[in-house]
Amino acid sequence: MENKISPSILASDYANLETELERINASDLIHIDVMDGHFVPNITIGAPVVKALKKVCDIPFDVHLMISNPLDYAEDFANAGADIICFHIESESDTEKTINKILSLGKKAALAVKPKTEIDAVLPFIEKLSMILVMTVEPGFGGQSFMEEVMPKIEKIREINKDIDIEVDGGINEETVKIAARAGANVFVAGSAVFKAPVPNEMIKTLKDNARL
Numbered sequence: 001m002e003n004k005i006s007p008s009i010l011a012s013d014y015a016n017l018e019t020e021l022e023r024i025n026a027s028d029l030i031h032i033d034v035m036d037g038h039f040v041p042n043i044t045i046g047a048p049v050v051k052a053l054k055k056v057c058d059i060p061f062d063v064h065l066m067i068s069n070p071l072d073y074a075e076d077f078a079n080a081g082a083d084i085i086c087f088h089i090e091s092e093s094d095t096e097k098t099i100n101k102i103l104s105l106g107k108k109a110a111l112a113v114k115p116k117t118e119i120d121a122v123l124p125f126i127e128k129l130s131m132i133l134v135m136t137v138e139p140g141f142g143g144q145s146f147m148e149e150v151m152p153k154i155e156k157i158r159e160i161n162k163d164i165d166i167e168v169d170g171g172i173n174e175e176t177v178k179i180a181a182r183a184g185a186n187v188f189v190a191g192s193a194v195f196k197a198p199v200p201n202e203m204i205k206t207l208k209d210n211a212r213l
Contacts, residue, residue, distance in 0.1 A: 001186040003211040004028035005204045006062045006167070010044065011191030017049075021057045024194060026201040029062040029084070031169070031189045034077070036067040039091060040140030047073070047080040054081030062189075064112065064169070066139050067091065071098040078105035086110035086133050086167075089121045099128050110167070114139060119153040123160065130165060131187065132157055136180070137170025146171030151183040158184030174203075174210055181211040 006029035012020040021030065032050060037043040050063065063082035067073060070087035071094065077085055085102045089095060089111050102109040111122045112133035122132055134153050137144035147170070154166055167187035168180040177188050190207055197203035 001163070001165070003181070003208055004165070004187045005194075005207050006031040006187055006189045007194040007200070007204065008033055008169070008189050008191035011195040013195075017053060018056045020195070021053065021059075023200045024204065025059070026204045027059050029187070030057060030059050031062045031064060031191075032082075034063060034065050034067060035140060039068040039088065040066045042140045047076040050077060050082060051080035060084065062086065062110075062167075062187075064133065064189075065091075066112075069093050071101055074098060074101045074107075075105060078102070078107050082107060084108040084110055084131060086112050086131065088112045088114065088139070090114055090117060095125060099125055103128065110165075112139075112169075113153070115147050115150050119156055122157075126157075126161055126164065131167055132164060133167040133169055134185070135170055136168045136172070136176075139169075144170055146173075146176040146179070148176075148179055151179065154180065154183040154185050172207070174206055177207050177210050181213055186211070 007024045008031040010033045035042045035044040060083040062084045065087040099109045108130035110131035165187050166185045168185045169189035172190040173193040194200045194203050
């Protein structure tokens with residue numbers, strides 16, 4: 001599996017997003033956290049900001065919808081330029097209908113699971129998904145510590161499907177990326193580790209190198 005680094009702009013300087021994207025132009029994906037203040041307690045950005053960023057960045061957008069009703073907004077984010085649309089199995093929208101909607105819009109569909117959610121919940125949908133996101137922190141805020149106890153979820157998915165992208169999000173740094181990679185993850189969301197590094201692109205290379213087993 002190809003290892004991919006998806007820096008989360010949640011940790012970037014929102015006042016200078018175009019410049020921040022230039023600092024991470026070695027990325028494989030750009031991770032965009034969308035929070036509605038309901039599904040999670042924080043509020044971030046919406047489709048208009050994604051649309052604006054797409055005009056200045058040609059790296060694929062990995063849009064993570066931490067919102068209660070992703071089915072209602074999938075089309076907005078698809079039209080704004082999302083390449084991968086990831087939503088939570090714990091959301092209020094019908095899971096299969098939401099996946100089908102994303103696919104009908106010509107986008108890749110991904111499902112996310114919170115740390116306390118059993119991974120079996122996503123397995124009925126795995127054949128339609130391009131990626132499964134295993135949260136390694138509780139969703140809603142950046143800067144939390146990596147939860148190694150969720151690694152068995154990754155191991156189980158990888159045993160079932162050798163080819164699907166498995167993404168981890170939360171507390172990823174030079175050391176935890178190794179733990180997640182050993183479990184079978186190949187897509188790594190990193191916010192603080194990348195944007196707080198003196199040279200973000202060098203940190204992206206380091207994370208990618210460290211993920212090689």
